[in-house]
Amino acid sequence: MRTYDNPVIPGFHPDPSVCRVGEDYYLVCSSFEYFPGVPLFHSRDLVHWRQIGNVLDRPGQLVLPAELPASAGIYAPTIRHHGGRFHVITTNVAGGGNFLVSAERPEGPWSDPVWLDLPGIDPDLAWDEDGSCWCAVAGVGLARIDPVTGKVLEGPLPVWSGTGMQHPEAPHLYRIGDWWYLMLAEGGTAHGHSVSIARARSPRGPYEPAPDNPVLSHRSTGRPIQCTGHADLIQAADGAWWMLLLATRPRGWFPEFHVLGRETFLTPVEWVDGWPRVGPVLERHPAPAAWHPLPPEPERDDFDAPDLAPHWISPRARPDGCWSLTRRPGRLTLTAAGDSLDRPGHTFVGRRQQHPDCRAAARLEAGSARAGLSVRLDEAHHYDLEVARGVVGVVVRIGPVRQRLAEHRVPPGPLTLVVEVRTADVPPPTVTAPGGQAPGIRAGGPDAISFSVESPEGTVRLAEIDGRYLSTQVATGFTGRVIGMYVTEGSAAFDWFDYRPLTA
Numbered sequence: 001m002r003t004y005d006n007p008v009i010p011g012f013h014p015d016p017s018v019c020r021v022g023e024d025y026y027l028v029c030s031s032f033e034y035f036p037g038v039p040l041f042h043s044r045d046l047v048h049w050r051q052i053g054n055v056l057d058r059p060g061q062l063v064l065p066a067e068l069p070a071s072a073g074i075y076a077p078t079i080r081h082h083g084g085r086f087h088v089i090t091t092n093v094a095g096g097g098n099f100l101v102s103a104e105r106p107e108g109p110w111s112d113p114v115w116l117d118l119p120g121i122d123p124d125l126a127w128d129e130d131g132s133c134w135c136a137v138a139g140v141g142l143a144r145i146d147p148v149t150g151k152v153l154e155g156p157l158p159v160w161s162g163t164g165m166q167h168p169e170a171p172h173l174y175r176i177g178d179w180w181y182l183m184l185a186e187g188g189t190a191h192g193h194s195v196s197i198a199r200a201r202s203p204r205g206p207y208e209p210a211p212d213n214p215v216l217s218h219r220s221t222g223r224p225i226q227c228t229g230h231a232d233l234i235q236a237a238d239g240a241w242w243m244l245l246l247a248t249r250p251r252g253w254f255p256e257f258h259v260l261g262r263e264t265f266l267t268p269v270e271w272v273d274g275w276p277r278v279g280p281v282l283e284r285h286p287a288p289a290a291w292h293p294l295p296p297e298p299e300r301d302d303f304d305a306p307d308l309a310p311h312w313i314s315p316r317a318r319p320d321g322c323w324s325l326t327r328r329p330g331r332l333t334l335t336a337a338g339d340s341l342d343r344p345g346h347t348f349v350g351r352r353q354q355h356p357d358c359r360a361a362a363r364l365e366a367g368s369a370r371a372g373l374s375v376r377l378d379e380a381h382h383y384d385l386e387v388a389r390g391v392v393g394v395v396v397r398i399g400p401v402r403q404r405l406a407e408h409r410v411p412p413g414p415l416t417l418v419v420e421v422r423t424a425d426v427p428p429p430t431v432t433a434p435g436g437q438a439p440g441i442r443a444g445g446p447d448a449i450s451f452s453v454e455s456p457e458g459t460v461r462l463a464e465i466d467g468r469y470l471s472t473q474v475a476t477g478f479t480g481r482v483i484g485m486y487v488t489e490g491s492a493a494f495d496w497f498d499y500r501p502l503t504a
Helices: none
Strands: 003-005 017-021 024-028 037-043 050-056 074-082 085-092 097-103 133-137 141-145 152-158 169-176 179-186 194-200 226-235 241-248 263-272 275-278 284-286 332-335 347-352 358-365 370-378 381-388 391-398 401-409 415-423 447-455 458-466 482-489 491-501
Touching: 017 226, 024 074, 037 074, 074 169, 133 169, 169 226, 179 226, 194 226, 194 275, 241 275, 263 284, 332 347, 332 482, 347 370, 358 370, 358 482, 370 415, 381 415, 381 447, 391 458, 401 458, 482 491
Parallel strands: 017 074
Antiparallel strands: 003 284, 017 024, 024 037, 037 050, 074 085, 085 097, 133 141, 141 152, 169 179, 179 194, 226 241, 241 263, 263 275, 332 491, 347 482, 358 415, 358 491, 370 381, 370 482, 381 391, 391 401, 415 447, 447 458
């Protein structure tokens, strides 16, 4: 039997929303404080996804203030196809609230934002038979809107807000058969996360909750996949039903740590007595009938394309003056916009860490600049492999503490900087109680991050650091690790960047 592995989109890709046009599927995710915003993926089978762009790829579409806190910005987009156009609705919590953009083709260009005078987050879109457009928001309120002007025509109306758990959010409204189904997440986006659903004959309600709510939750289980929720339903071209959702893969000893952020998972759905039935989300499932594997993504970017690939992101903005692919053809040239990664406004171009075990390397021509590779969660939590004035060092920022751990003098000329992340394979220490009793109190992080430099003089391993401090459980927030190139003084050129998974 053919199977697929979860997650289907690994790494920091939370809050998935999906639509189908013919035999093609399109999916969007939250992007928070990163630019460009709202990554957009395409698939022919719901398993194999390829990022084809970003919905918010122009500064005029996405304004994120320099002082924007980490994990603010763009929350929970919904993508739908109606009337020959693609529509994406989302929230900019940094200012402006809910807005909608549209495009004839998923590759764009996407329109400028149409703002809605509608409070709330996690907006959804659905159309009824007479062409009315409905927008549900977390809480849960429902409004009839004009998607062209953004005007609220009716509501918001209070409708079903879940089973009573905290944070009813991520509403999605569907017309399936003779019923309108309202599906939402509740319980918070951590270990209590769950999916519940209700139905009504009209979008306005009244809604009847499913008898077996929540229809999905991994709370209080020992399953390796946790925090399951914020889901979207999709019917495949063959008639089968599926659910795309976010979840995490925690590692390490209690309370465990997830370092990749919330990822996108796929699980099958059956309909029983008019209600969706969803089993546990497994690491491996029987595959959908359609099967369209994609050629592997290039592991190395030589920066010889006319523009950056869509997976490259930067915190808050990427001004034209801070990066160039033409200043030195075949190189990514970065110019400092700020003097520290500890504060917003710096120059950083990175990609999401997508595998628990991975290797990232970059060829750097630093010259007189201060530049390097950083493993980043936010301004207060990052590990940096930095080159300046002939010396390479490892800088660690954990909350209020900033420390330089190691230094090594290197010869002039290009250097290869290497970051390796490996799942912790050494048993955590056991604390022995008086009298020789071992109570089993242990402490172990999720992984170890090592930093090396390669030069004509050879390879030097500078440091290895516990990865727990670059986790959501330590730093808080809604994002995951991003590994990338930065400059905090002068200009530096990167000849290539290579990212690849490693065998655990």
